[in-house]
Amino acid sequence: MSDMPWLSIMLAVPALGALALVLMPRGFARAREFALGVSLLTFVLALFAGLEFIVGNSKMQLVEEYSWIPQFGVSFALGVDGIALSMIMLSVILVPICLVAAWDDVPADGSRRLQGYVAWILLLEAMMIGVFAATDVFLFYIFFEAMLVPVYFLIGQYGGPDRARAATKFLLYSLLGGLIMLVAVIGLYTVGPGGSDGFLLANLTGLEIGGLTEKLLFLGFFIAFAIKAPMFPVHTWLPHAATEARPATAVLLVGVLDKVGTFGMLRFCLQMFPEASRWATPVVIVLAVTSVIYGALLAIAQKDMMRLIAFTSISHFGFIVLGIFAMTTVSQTGSTLYMVNHGFTTAALFLIAGMLVARRGSRTIADYGGWQRVTPLIAGTLLIAGLSGLSLPGLNAFVSEFLVIVGTFQRYPAAAVLGATGVILAALYILLWYQKIATGPRPEDVASTTRDMTVREKFVVAPLIAAFLVLGFYPKPVIDLLEPAVTTTLQHVGVTDPAPTVTAEGSEG
């Protein structure tokens, strides 16, 4: 069993599934069921792979390595640490949920449209697994760029009225980041040991490049990741894309894909360019805190609920980046846990908001009001998702946000305090939104036949809320999975946790 190439299989299954869907005859009636089956199979495979993973071991595991283009030093190398595995798990859990949520997005009208839609989602799943599992820098780059293709089509062909512009904007921003990164990728190879496996991550960490070269290489990667994450001020593509995308696409885009940005910062920026990372830290911290506050303030201002959710994510990504660059075990564990939690929270927010939009036919918040009396269950679960978004203790996001704040405080108290104001702002953007949607008298222009949550929709929401509660009260298994990887990262950067001042004083005396 242990010799099974789990990651390759997990990569291949959804990719082949997508291929099969394309090859099926036009109007294949069971496209959705087929795709759901494939995604569930991938999920089960991931569970088996997870069982093979030894928690507490900080080395790369489930490792596979094949020579691919030796002439260029490129290997097809896969492997995961705790952070990568948690991201893959998040992806394989969210994809089936999204497929169920997207059940009625595209009518089964006998054309290829529906097949295409679910095939793109499956292909995207394969890319997501690949990007998190790649342990070859070039392979990572390929997945990083290739991922854009399914998203581009998911937005550009299946999105809202302004989809073309949104998809192009998304593509332009991402390509810009990708191009800069490409230069850095090639540059990195030249300073590395080279050879037929010169792009292997293991050969490129701990190089001690130093000087201007390291700083430039760091910037090349960081800018790409900052756009992807996205951070202030390169965030404006996200609200646009998330608004025009279908809710299920938005979930995968914001909930998983954007994590590649913060994942990349941890895996590439910090580990390969430790000196430059320390050099850049003050600026990054300022940008992160700005993202937290700016995203939250903008979220309060939004009139379109999908845009609102997108801005809450910008605020939350600010927290994640803040924790990563505060570089304490607590803050980075918090950030990586936040990456998982944010996936579930955002998924619930987008999908439940999507249920409202499907009923009312409008994303404009002002078009609602009193919906607690129209669809009590949808309104209630929206509130729960919102409470998770404002980091209510007992729900998932709280633990991670708390860890980021207190962990950051150990090194940058001012940044932690400023960032923590996001806690107050979060209450404002969530509760004001909920108030406008759900409270007030029952609207008169809504048909009395408007259905509350259907059974299918319950299957979408129930696992997400279960995840909120489990991760809120018992995050230990996930923390145990993440912490060794965080410790390794911090060792690479060469920083140690500050000791509590009381014992520090005591040991001096």
Next chain:
Amino acid sequence: MSVLETSAGLALADPSAVRAIEATGTSALAWLLIALPLLGAGLLLVGGRATDKFGPLLATLLSWGSFVVGALVVLQLAGLGAEERSLSVPLWDWVTTGNLSVHAGLLIDPLSMAFVLLITFVGSLIHVYSLGYMQHDPDKRRFFAYLNLFVAAMLILVLADSYLLLFVGWEGVGLASYLLIGFWNHNPAYASAANKAFVVNRIGDFALIIAMAYMLYTYGALDYATVHGEAGSAATTTLTVIGLLLLLGACGKSAQFPLQSWLGDAMAGPTPVSALIHAATMVTAGVYLVARSQAIYDLTPDARLAVAIVGAITLLYGAIVGCAKDDIKKALAASTMSQIGYMMLAVGLGPIGYIYAIFHLITHGFFKAGMFLGAGSVMHAMNDRVDMRRFGALGREIKTTWITFGAGWLAIIGFPFTAGWFSKDHIIESAFSAPGWQGWVFGLVALLGAGITAFYMSRLFFMTFHGKARWEDDAAPHESPLTMTVPMMVLAVGSLVLGAVLYPTGVLTGWLEPVFGHGEAHESLIPLIGIQVSVFVLMALGVALAWLRYGRDEVPVVAPVGSFATRAARQDLFQDEFNETFLRRPGAGLVAGLEVADNDVIDGGMVGGTSRGLAGVANVVRQAQNGFVRSYALTMLAGIVAILGAVWVIQ
């Protein structure tokens, strides 16, 4: 300074002295205290309409079940030696990473159990009351689910053995409060009130989070045992900052100045909620937090002084506002603020005040809850009206309500030998024994507050139950059903006798001494008898004045314009106007401005310019965008080949 050493000195000498022994027997089952109501909330919310029939009753029974468990634990605790009455119930490893390690666990000691009894007893009575009060509400089940949720969260708050777990309960009660204030949120004003409560509380919660960050930074831990055990090894400045942050947290939850503005609006919630959450229990959480953190406050006189000042300001603030309110619930809310101000003042006085603060907290829990339930009964009788100017002469119509309310009224004005007399007088005496100028200032404020309290509570009492009937035409007052009156009677009895039962017998001091140490009597600035006589005289004056104006004289049905002072008090001393002008409006402006800037400057100009430039380039290449996936794939492939070629050349 000797007093200071009794509690903190013990902690400093031997950190293990404050570490609890692991619980056995009944106490090991203390988690049931929380689990029972939590189960109720879960069942009623998930079960949906299927539980409509039996849900409310089930919730009530589970709450009583929690009380029984609490009583059994107290019995076990009482059987132990005074020094052993601190038990821990470890639950599970919650958050452990880096130098942070928080195990969820419960701390069972006299302080937490005093709260447990208050919360579960008064809470269960209010469940019973709600069976009658909410009888005809279509969403009754949801109401009881939230009530159970509240009880569970409040018990987490007081039973937690670490600041982090306390915070779960802290925000949990905030959530329950939000849900219940907005229970009738089809009324937009009520929905706004709920939001206001949550957001203002979040400001306090923010401070609490920073306090925890500072604790972790300083002590490397968040559990009480470590933080309190090592409190003394930190610098005084650190302790002062932590103390002030905790105080700001307490101000939010306990509606103390400057975070008091939400409590009046919170009266939008159904009256049982006002009684339970916004009078008897949740709003006292701030007092609990300061009392629980005594190891920190003992070492920082500055932070303690800040606590006392906040208490003193709020006790006057609430009392002044209470004099002008015509809405019976808002008048009671102002009074709650003021009474919690007394408790804050007492905990701010340090070891001499802790026990009396908790004492007043318990008696207040009884008499204020009783009066709120009474107000609910009055509203029940008067078609849900709350304007006291349209009440009057109700004493004859609803006798049980009148008598039970009267008991609460006597207690709060501090009529001799009622519960409030014992507890409030001791706070006033303690205030006079504070060192230096503080003794005079706090003592006189507390004394003056007692007089004003007597005035505004008597005003409320007389306007409602005495004088001439000023009812609207459709009013037909009738007494409430037994489910409502029995809890009122129980609380009324408590309001009268609880003080005599707990204090002269030494039960309360004996119970709490293991936690707070023995508060030695200080030299008071004025002889004790002098204080007692002054309090009595002021009380009598307040009642008499109120009688002349609101009992004997005609009360106008429409409030007269009044002096500037009256108008200011009626508008809560302009707190909302202040917030509107200095916080909300500038905030809204900032947010709107940023939205424009994000679209025009960042998206349109700076970053957008770059992307537009790219788009310009892309325009040229646009011809390639023919929509065929094949050609895209081909282009990408070509690109990759070119890149790989470049690398090869470089080599």
